[in-house]
Amino acid sequence: MSKFASGLKLHTPDGDVFDVAEFPSGRTWAVDHPEAGLTTVAVSLDALLEEFPPGTRVERPGEAS
Secondary structure (H helix, E strand, C coil): CCCCCEEEEEECCCCCEEEEEECCCCCEEEEEECCCCEEEEECCHHHHHCCCCCCCEEECCCCCC
């Protein structure tokens, strides 16, 4: 069976938490504002992190928050 997207969270230094889907291709999709449906898409997690404040931390499934 082929791999599906995996979920992770981005924690900003200000305390905001963003849900992110990371696809097998490396592309990422971050939910910026769930109520309005606003998202940010990038070609890689590194490219996505460039748009977040310095010090943003990645939390993968199974890691402590």
